[in-house]
Amino acid sequence: MLLPDHTHVADISGTNASHVTVPLWIVWADRPYRLCPNCKESVQVVPDCPASMDPSTGETQSVNLTHGCGEWLAVRWIAVDSAEKVPEAAEWLEVWHAQDVHAARWVAVQDLTNELRAALARLAEPLVAGETKADREAEIITGRDDTPGIYHDGDQWLAWAHDVRDDGETITVYAAEIQEKHK
Known part of the structure; x- marks a missing residue:
């Protein structure tokens, strides 16, 4: 069948x-x-x-x-x-x-957006005595180009995760997208 x-x-x-x-x-x-x-x-x-x-x-x-x-x-x-x-x-x-897959992907995008928004807010906070910009960035970085999480790819801040269904695909949210939504 x-x-x-x-x-x-x-x-x-x-x-x-x-x-x-x-x-x-x-x-x-x-x-x-x-x-x-x-x-x-x-x-x-x-x-x-x-x-x-x-x-x-x-x-x-x-x-x-x-x-x-x-x-x-x-x-x-x-x-x-x-x-x-x-x-x-x-x-x-x-x-x-x-x-269900569509809904799970939507939830993943919302989670990544919230994580990136919180990271960007932390990045924008004033540095404390003795803290450098590199220290702050290291604090919020949770991923790399090959590891899901938040990172700076050399051009922009982003958050990504593996697709909810497919290991070969990814879901990515860029800082520019978040900032564009708030204009």
Whole structure:
């Protein structure tokens, strides 16, 4: 069965305690992020099946999706009672997944903007006795061209992070963008 990108299916049909066969397919989407929202450790973008069948009742139940730090790493999923319903469920999940990725990227941009804004405000504060401009800059620099964070690339201040979904892509906010928004 060909499914849209970022969607998966598992047939978890089984027999309940009354020996009745319960047909059940779980369709789920990838996570819209690759780092835990709480602790920032790597997580499985393509999670295992997020639901199971309670053998006594035949009802679906979510599996434990708690990360080691205690964060619940939600996965969107739909239970369907026939294989024919899988494609439609997968199409819905593909749409929701795209919306979730877009929202996660928006949050990442807002976080980077806030971090860079705070760093620029700190940079603009008067130096204290014995402090140099280089000292202040070293205080606010958290990244480099190959390490996510805040830094000066030789031309401008910026904050960047790996894309929420793709290690090869980045999200970058430039000081000029922040200053342009406040004009």
